[in-house]
Amino acid sequence: MASSFVQKKPLIELKQVSKKFGTRWANEEVSFVVNKGQIHGLIGENGAGKSTIMKILFGLYQADQGDIFINSAKVNIRSPLDAFKHKIGMVHQHFMLSPAHTALENILLIQDHQRPFEIYSQATKIEKIKAKAKEFNFEIPWNKKVSELPVGIQQRIEILKLLNLEHEILIFDEPTAVLTPLEIEEFLNQLQQLKQKGKTIILITHKLKEVKKVCDLVTVFKKGRCLGTFPTESLSEAQMAELMVGRHVAFQKRNFRKFPSANILLRLKNILLKKNPTSGSSSNAFTNEGKTEKENKFHFNFNFDLLQGEILGIAGIEGNGQNELIDFLLNPTKYKRYLDSSQAPEYQLTGDSFLTKSSQKIREKALAIFPEDRLHLGSIPSMRAFENFILGYQRKRSWQQGGLLSWKKIKEISQERFNTFQVEPKINNLSFNSYSGGNQQKMVVARELFHSPDFILAAHPTRGVDIGAIELIHEQLIQAQERGAGILLISSELDELTKLSDRILVIREGKFVKSFIRSEFDECEIGEYMLGTKE
Amino acid sequence: MEATDFFSISFILSFLISSLRVSVPLIFASQAGLLSERSGIVQIGLEGFMLIGAFSAASFAHYYQSSYVGFGMAFLMGSFFSFLFSLFVIKFKADQIVIGTAFNLLIAGLIPFISKFLFNSTGSTPSLPIEIRLSVIPILLAFLAVILIHLWLYHFRSGYWVQFAGEHPETLLSAGVSVDKVRYICLALCGGVAALGGASLSLFLSSNYSPLMTGGRGFIALSAVILGKWKPIPTLLACLLFGILDALQIRLQGVIIGDFKIPVQWIQILPYLLTIIILAGLFGKSKAPAFLGKK
Numbered sequence: 001m002a003s004s005f006v007q008k009k010p011l012i013e014l015k016q017v018s019k020k021f022g023t024r025w026a027n028e029e030v031s032f033v034v035n036k037g038q039i040h041g042l043i044g045e046n047g048a049g050k051s052t053i054m055k056i057l058f059g060l061y062q063a064d065q066g067d068i069f070i071n072s073a074k075v076n077i078r079s080p081l082d083a084f085k086h087k088i089g090m091v092h093q094h095f096m097l098s099p100a101h102t103a104l105e106n107i108l109l110i111q112d113h114q115r116p117f118e119i120y121s122q123a124t125k126i127e128k129i130k131a132k133a134k135e136f137n138f139e140i141p142w143n144k145k146v147s148e149l150p151v152g153i154q155q156r157i158e159i160l161k162l163l164n165l166e167h168e169i170l171i172f173d174e175p176t177a178v179l180t181p182l183e184i185e186e187f188l189n190q191l192q193q194l195k196q197k198g199k200t201i202i203l204i205t206h207k208l209k210e211v212k213k214v215c216d217l218v219t220v221f222k223k224g225r226c227l228g229t230f231p232t233e234s235l236s237e238a239q240m241a242e243l244m245v246g247r248h249v250a251f252q253k254r255n256f257r258k259f260p261s262a263n264i265l266l267r268l269k270n271i272l273l274k275k276n277p278t279s280g281s282s283s284n285a286f287t288n289e290g291k292t293e294k295e296n297k298f299h300f301n302f303n304f305d306l307l308q309g310e311i312l313g314i315a316g317i318e319g320n321g322q323n324e325l326i327d328f329l330l331n332p333t334k335y336k337r338y339l340d341s342s343q344a345p346e347y348q349l350t351g352d353s354f355l356t357k358s359s360q361k362i363r364e365k366a367l368a369i370f371p372e373d374r375l376h377l378g379s380i381p382s383m384r385a386f387e388n389f390i391l392g393y394q395r396k397r398s399w400q401q402g403g404l405l406s407w408k409k410i411k412e413i414s415q416e417r418f419n420t421f422q423v424e425p426k427i428n429n430l431s432f433n434s435y436s437g438g439n440q441q442k443m444v445v446a447r448e449l450f451h452s453p454d455f456i457l458a459a460h461p462t463r464g465v466d467i468g469a470i471e472l473i474h475e476q477l478i479q480a481q482e483r484g485a486g487i488l489l490i491s492s493e494l495d496e497l498t499k500l501s502d503r504i505l506v507i508r509e510g511k512f513v514k515s516f517i518r519s520e521f522d523e524c525e526i527g528e529y530m531l532g533t534k535e
Numbered sequence: 536m537e538a539t540d541f542f543s544i545s546f547i548l549s550f551l552i553s554s555l556r557v558s559v560p561l562i563f564a565s566q567a568g569l570l571s572e573r574s575g576i577v578q579i580g581l582e583g584f585m586l587i588g589a590f591s592a593a594s595f596a597h598y599y600q601s602s603y604v605g606f607g608m609a610f611l612m613g614s615f616f617s618f619l620f621s622l623f624v625i626k627f628k629a630d631q632i633v634i635g636t637a638f639n640l641l642i643a644g645l646i647p648f649i650s651k652f653l654f655n656s657t658g659s660t661p662s663l664p665i666e667i668r669l670s671v672i673p674i675l676l677a678f679l680a681v682i683l684i685h686l687w688l689y690h691f692r693s694g695y696w697v698q699f700a701g702e703h704p705e706t707l708l709s710a711g712v713s714v715d716k717v718r719y720i721c722l723a724l725c726g727g728v729a730a731l732g733g734a735s736l737s738l739f740l741s742s743n744y745s746p747l748m749t750g751g752r753g754f755i756a757l758s759a760v761i762l763g764k765w766k767p768i769p770t771l772l773a774c775l776l777f778g779i780l781d782a783l784q785i786r787l788q789g790v791i792i793g794d795f796k797i798p799v800q801w802i803q804i805l806p807y808l809l810t811i812i813i814l815a816g817l818f819g820k821s822k823a824p825a826f827l828g829k830k
Binding site: 099 | 694698708713
């Protein structure tokens with residue numbers, strides 16, 4: 001039923017493209033056609049080969065077999081430079097930005113006509129970039145270093161880099177993974193605008209809703225193979241999911257078998273932070289040039305209880321204090337100087353005060369965390385998977401034998417755990433960064449839940465993760481909850497929050513502005529509180 | 536010498552001028568090191584490139600009886616050796632520190648070998664007559680080099696390429712610029728400029744090449760880069776500071792304060808001591824380019 005949609009003018013044609021990593025085929029005889037002026041979706045589970053095939057098209061990888069045709073002419077794309085010549089641009093899943101340079105400097109790096117001895121920061125070019133940003137409604141703090149910007153803004157910088165180049169073929173590798181719902185809406189509109197301007201867009205995504213909304217055609221990948229290209233309207237979301245996963249996927253909301261007990265697990269009371277010590281790593285999404293001052297004036301005020309067996313969702317636009325909350329919970333001593341001690345602050349976990357405890361102590365108290373940035377905070381990417389499995393828990397006696405780490409045991413247990421979590425490929429001695437994003441996340445979750453923690457801090461647990469993995473991670477969270485663990489779920493996906501949470505707190509400008517219990521959940525209303533249009 | 540002599544105008548003036556003079560080789564070498572390190576290549580080989588510069592400058596100046604020829608040829612020879620260095624480091628991806636050390640050792644041995652053929656001596660080159668030695672020009676050129684490098688790095692597109700090559704090479708690659716090419720050019724310039732530092736030792740601060748005359752200046756220059764946080768102007772200031780310490784060390788030889796004779800070594804260790812203190816983070820963080828030394 002597939003590949004019969006060549007009636008439109010084919011712009012890119014992939015024929016029998018294959019790519020092998022080691023002994024594993026990342027792509028096997030992939031063939032499909034992308035038409036000019038359309039939005040073409042690529043869907044599939046993590047590690048299905050969507051990113052790989054696009055990296056081949058962009059020249060980052062070379063295909064082992066097969067041919068690529070652009071405008072019916074065979075092309076040989078050996079590097080991104082060649083891709084540029086064919087007017088192909090790509091927004092990568094892991095950003096191509098220099099953290100030590102400002103947003104503007106990073107965008108200026110890519111220009112259409114680059115001469116080595118021209119002035120770098122030319123007024124006309126800057127104006128053009130700013131006009132482009134305005135056209136697409138991107139607010140960017142131009143003169144801030146990228147290392148100081150939240151991922152959401154970094155993403156916009158990435159996209160803007162590409163838009164600024166006037167490329168004809170735009171490849172987006174999971175562009176909306178880190179955007180807020182409102183930003184996603186805007187971004188999808190922009191994609192349609194781009195399409196109207198005659199651009200050809202290839203969109204790799206996990207979010208079937210987005211595919212339904214903007215894509216003309218969709219190509220489904222499974223285990224390195226291409227299952228076929230379909231017109232989007234011919235498939236429902238459920239059908240797409242079924243194709244990708246190979247079985248029926250449940251979409252319904254979580255069913256409640258157990259309600260939270262009345263015991264307080266975690267209590268934060270009167271935690272007033274005057275200034276943010278990590279003002280760099282976590283600026284807020286509203287800032288732009290004029291408003292950068294404002295951000296430092298933000299006071300944080302954390303006040304809430306988390307019950308045993310409760311999932312408490314924290315909704316908010318990125319940069320409104322979520323990072324500080326996580327950071328404070330993990331490392332309260334770092335905030336000692338900023339904490340207003342006159343208000344009798346309290347930080348209690350399972351009945352003990354943790355206000356002056358080191359983060360090692362807190363971790364030992366069975367606090368598990370899925371950090372937002374799994375590559376930097378959740379793992380050591382260059383170490384192997386089984387080594388990463390004990391990361392943060394390496395002091396535990398159970399890993400040791402005669403005072404030494406027992407690698408044999410670690411390997412066995414981690415393999416077993418990874419199998420339960422369906423980590424692909426099923427080997428645990430590859431380096432962590434050679435797994436795909438979703439599998440990396442599965443490994444982090446597998447590790448953190450292994451020690452049956454009382455308290456789970458889940459920051460964007462399903463960001464950049466495919467449907468199968470989302471289902472699995474959600475299931476694990478619910479299981480942990482039923483066992484009696486308390487879960488603080490920080491997410492920018494309202495879908496996820498409303499699906500899992502017992503209660504949702506909305507955080508804005510460092511404070512909790514509203515609390516919803518499950519029966520009151522209304523995505524629109526929550527969104528309004530997030531944005532501050534409703535106080 | 537009496538301690539009170541230190542405060543006469545003429546003393547201070549001559550002290551400052553001599554500080555400036557002894558800073559010149561350091562300025563060239565540290566700016567050279569900065570170029571290489573900003574592009575992401577660890578530069579241990581400055582000492583060797585300086586020696587090449589000192590030797591080839593003295594030799595060519597002797598044959599052509601012109602320091603200008605010597606100075607120019609030093610640049611070319613330095614670039615050539617640096618190009619060989621870059622072949623190992625960039626093309627064959629060898630370890631940068633190992634190759635840098637190897638070049639230092641190789642050059643230290645190669646010079647006496649060539650010198651034996653040219654001058655039938657394994658040590659010094661013949662002395663240059665005083666009329667053809669350089670006087671002010673190296674100082675001016677050193678400052679010009681700093682200004683040019685500063686302007687280049689922070690105002691021109693290719694300068695930013697150098698920065699990105701050191702900070703996030705993948706970004707540069709995705710911008711359609713060859714990271715390797717940028718590094719080749721930086722290293723060639725690095726060798727040339729470091730060699731100018733050597734040349735100013737043999738043509739400006741003395742009148743010939745004497746064995747191992749750099750005496751560790753390549754490493755002091757590297758400390759200056761770290762002290763200057765990998766930025767051209769602060770690096771220049773660090774060099775001037777080290778120059779002052781060096782001049783002080785010469786002046787303080789044999790000076791007695793009260794009953795106490797200051798050991799020269801105390802002053803000599805100051806640049807290194809300073810670098811250690813800086814690296815320990817006592818004067819604010821000095822942050823290296825993120826991809827320095829990584830492949």
